Amino acid sequence: MSKVRQILDMNAFDGAGATGAVARRLGNLGAASVLFYREPIEMVSASGAWMMAKDGRRYLDFYNNVPSVGHSHPKVVEAVSRQIATLNTNTRYVVGIVDDYLDALKARLPDHLENVVLTCSGSEANDLAIRVARAVTGARGIIVTETAYHGNTALVTEASPSALKRGRLPDSVIAIPAPGHASYGEDISAGFRAATEAAMAELARRGMGTAALLVDSIFSSDGIFADPAGFLAPAAEAVQSAGGLVISDEVQPGFGRTGEAFWGFARHGLCPDIVTMGKPMGNGFPVAGMAARPDHLAAFCRETGYFNTFGGNPVAAAAGLAVLEVIETEALQANAAQVGAHLLSGLKALSARSPRIADVRGAGLFIGVDLCTADAEAAPDPEYTVTVINALREAGILIGAAGRFGATLKVRPPLCLTAGEADGFLRSLTDAIED
Missing domain, CATH: 3.40.640.10 (Type I PLP-dependent aspartate aminotransferase-like (Major domain))
Incomplete structure (x- = not known):
């Protein structure tokens, strides 16, 4: 039985072995520090639906709803x-x-x-x-x-x-x-x-x-x-x-x-x-x-x-x-409806062929994808969810978790997301789920 998870614990960095900029952050914020991923990312810039890390890697942002009309608009x-x-x-x-x-x-x-x-x-x-x-x-x-x-x-x-x-x-x-x-x-x-x-x-x-x-x-x-x-x-x-x-x-x-x-x-x-x-x-x-x-x-x-x-x-x-x-x-509400419907359709198609997806639901550019065990019980699987989140990170996609057990992918990209960017996410999620 999966345990209920506190929201800030979902995919949070545990602080083990921190060095450099990460150790500096932990030293400054102490126990109140919240960093994501097994290997936290140091960001330096962002534009549209994309963020740029210090190491030159670009990430498609499917997590952050704060820059709703696009980073650095x-x-x-x-x-x-x-x-x-x-x-x-x-x-x-x-x-x-x-x-x-x-x-x-x-x-x-x-x-x-x-x-x-x-x-x-x-x-x-x-x-x-x-x-x-x-x-x-x-x-x-x-x-x-x-x-x-x-x-x-x-x-x-x-x-x-x-x-x-x-x-x-x-x-x-x-x-x-x-x-x-x-x-x-x-x-x-x-x-x-x-x-x-x-x-x-x-x-x-x-x-x-x-x-x-x-x-x-x-x-x-x-x-x-x-x-x-x-x-x-x-x-x-x-x-x-x-x-x-x-x-x-x-x-x-x-x-x-x-x-x-x-x-x-x-x-x-x-x-x-x-x-x-x-x-x-x-x-x-x-x-x-x-x-x-x-x-x-x-x-x-x-x-x-x-x-x-x-x-x-x-x-x-x-x-x-x-x-x-x-x-x-820029008709971003209409874009959320159109690209969101395209994204939802793709996610439901993936769900139909994957035993690891228990449900897909949402509206516009706010969608939840429940991940589960591969057995007949199909129980919420937060550990697998963390694995998928980190696999997406390696593929250049940022995403978070939600739900009572932390087993729901929270799909929440900027409203300026294009159909092509949505397709890129679907390909990366397919690879992460089916690996």
């Missing part, structure tokens, strides 16, 4: 360079580009989410979202999924089961199984709603009440669960009908990645009360945010002030605005 670079050479300050001053960005971002959000608070990280955005939900509802209970990861502040870590190495979740947090067939059979929608309602009842029994259902709408850390589109709506309706809020964590699925919609929650027909955003917003420049109803934000601010020195600075706004413009002008 010239339009983002130019916008950031121009703004930092002009003015960078905090939000205590009125600076036009900040509100230009907020208006452009709100134009892509549901109309009821009229207020956006900009932060520096998704962790901060989710921390604020939980605090707002508790202020609005008067309840403390949070419902998440079993292998969720929502950030690293003290509050958000309590709602991130996959971040916990020891101990258990606090009484105010209940984790329910991820929305897959293994837990809910054929009717994922009804099963996930029933699990949510059971969690609400337990939170009531504990005297906590339900403040929010907090979900990453692609369930990335759980192993990527996208379909059937719409399965999230009944659970969300149950929470909202009972007076709780729905927080849609769009750090992973937002900004066109699923192809079908600009937001992951939109694929499910959700009307979230709060939307949190992060990594892809600035294409590598730190910018994140929380969008909320004005009355909800006001309820929080009556008791607690909020100010973020770097959140919403003009350079971050310039990066964010450039990202939105690139997604639109």
Whole structure:
């Protein structure tokens, strides 16, 4: 039986025999250091979907969703360079580009989410979202999924089961199984709603009440669960009908990645009360945010002030605005749909002939590939997954793992990926799987 794995332990370098630049990093960061691969890579540059190592080796990046429109995109670079050479300050001053960005971002959000608070990280955005939900509802209970990861502040870590190495979740947090067939059979929608309602009842029994259902709408850390589109709506309706809020964590699925919609929650027909955003917003420049109803934000601010020195600075706004413009002008959402469908088709074809692939699922350019033992049991095989990840690294492909057991390949390339690059990945994965 495979054991549950903590998210940062997946394919992490163990530190044994470190020398040179790797030893220097470990000496500086100590126990908090997180390096990938059996032999960590020293990177020096990147462009588009490719990264360049110090030894001159090029790697196709199928892991990193932070540079969502492509590494070192010239339009983002130019916008950031121009703004930092002009003015960078905090939000205590009125600076036009900040509100230009907020208006452009709100134009892509549901109309009821009229207020956006900009932060520096998704962790901060989710921390604020939980605090707002508790202020609005008067309840403390949070419902998440079993292998969720929502950030690293003290509050958000309590709602991130996959971040916990020891101990258990606090009484105010209940984790329910991820929305897959293994837990809910054929009717994922009804099963996930029933699990949510059971969690609400337990939170009531504990005297906590339900403040929010907090979900990453692609369930990335759980192993990527996208379909059937719409399965999230009944659970969300149950929470909202009972007076709780729905927080849609769009750090992973937002900004066109699923192809079908600009937001992951939109694929499910959700009307979230709060939307949190992060990594892809600035294409590598730190910018994140929380969008909320004005009355909800006001309820929080009556008791607690909020100010973020770097959140919403003009350079971050310039990066964010450039990202939105690139997604639109280069039709990257459509590209995610088209190249993602091509990639998904190729992966399913490989799965049909390989006993080592248990399942393939996803939307757009966010796909999960479950790897398993080759026997009749077809159990999750995290050790084999690490072997495949390192074989892909040797072939010049960067990829990560996800899922409860760390046995799911997390396919998450930049939105600018071409069909030719997707084919190169498929060839390398075929070689790694069939060796």
